[in-house]
Amino acid sequence: MSSPDRKRDLTAGPEEGPAPPFPLRLDGKVIKGFGRGSSELGIPTANIPIEGLSVGGHSEVESGVYYGWAGLSACPSIAESPPTQRGAYTHLPSSIQEPLLHAAASATPAPANQNTGGQVYPMVMSIGWNPYYKNTVRSVEVHVMHSFSHEFYGAHMNLVILGYIRPELDYVSKEKLIEDIRTDIEVAGRSLAREGYARFRGEPYLVEFEGKGEVGT
Ligand SMILES: Cc1cc2nc3c(=O)[nH]c(=O)nc-3n(C[C@H](O)[C@H](O)[C@H](O)COP(=O)(O)O)c2cc1C
Ligand SMILES: Nc1ncnc2c1ncn2[C@@H]1O[C@H](COP(=O)(O)OP(=O)(O)O)[C@@H](O)[C@H]1O
Numbered sequence: 238m239s240s241p242d243r244k245r246d247l248t249a250g251p252e253e254g255p256a257p258p259f260p261l262r263l264d265g266k267v268i269k270g271f272g273r274g275s276s277e278l279g280i281p282t283a284n285i286p287i288e289g290l291s292v293g294g295h296s297e298v299e300s301g302v303y304y305g306w307a308g309l310s311a312c313p314s315i316a317e318s319p320p321t322q323r324g325a326y327t328h329l330p331s332s333i334q335e336p337l338l339h340a341a342a343s344a345t346p347a348p349a350n351q352n353t354g355g356q357v358y359p360m361v362m363s364i365g366w367n368p369y370y371k372n373t374v375r376s377v378e379v380h381v382m383h384s385f386s387h388e389f390y391g392a393h394m395n396l397v398i399l400g401y402i403r404p405e406l407d408y409v410s411k412e413k414l415i416e417d418i419r420t421d422i423e424v425a426g427r428s429l430a431r432e433g434y435a436r437f438r439g440e441p442y443l444v445e446f447e448g449k450g451e452v453g454t
């Protein structure tokens with residue numbers, strides 16, 4: 238059980254850039270989860286199938302909380318909310334809004350992304366069993382650090398994972414879980430705004446939007 242008042246570092250990973258095994262790459266189509274992220278926690282997570290997790294020669298990725306960049310295929314949600322839009326980060330702590338805007342605007346998209354209509358966003362993610370909820374299936378869930386006006390089930394999500402933040406924990410209350418996820422968001426934002434991490438923003442490779450996703454697809 239997590240100690241409620243433990244002090245947490247506000248960045249994770251070496252200052253100069255990701256160290257092995259990072260960067261790790263992972264992709265999949267956004268599917269339905271248990272529907273708790275938005276409704277119970279106020280923090281939506283785009284779930285992708287766990288099967289994609291053995292990419293890049295790493296057959297077993299340790300459970301825990303990670304950060305990196307998420308490429309999303311073109312879909313109505315992202316057309317309305319591009320990552321460089323001023324105001325896109327106003328839901329985050331004010332200290333990381335400017336650095337994130339700067340990282341989003343200054344990185345060059347990979348040639349593969351230039352004409353797809355897709356976009357790349359900062360993300361923080363959880364891989365594991367969600368000990369607070371005692372899930373019996375392992376899940377991969379990505380909180381995209383951006384305000385969207387719509388959901389985007391079925392969009393293709395392409396991840397470049399650049400660092401590890403902490404293990405998954407159990408909590409005495411839902412409020413304590415939310416508090417830690419909010420700190421994770423701040424840690425991810427501060428960590429990604431560093432030059433050695435911002436330069437990976439162009440990497441997630443984007444594909445066309447394919448329509449609605451379903452559980453297990
Ligand atoms: C950054 C981040 C950190 C998380 N850390 C934990 C954790 O330590 N323990 C836990 O039980 N769940 C953790 N979760 C998972 C939430 O419990 C999960 O997102 C929520 O149950 C929503 O699940 P759903 O997508 O199936 O609706 C974390 C989620 C995120 C985005
Ligand atoms: N900032 C965001 N990050 C992740 N998903 C988001 C975000 N904004 C909207 N969504 C949408 O909300 C859905 C996730 O909500 P959630 O309550 O976790 O449901 P589920 O249990 O089905 O994953 C995502 O699949 C996505 O379509």
Ligand SMILES: [Mg+2]
Nearest residue numbers: 270274282283
């Ligand atoms: Mg979710």
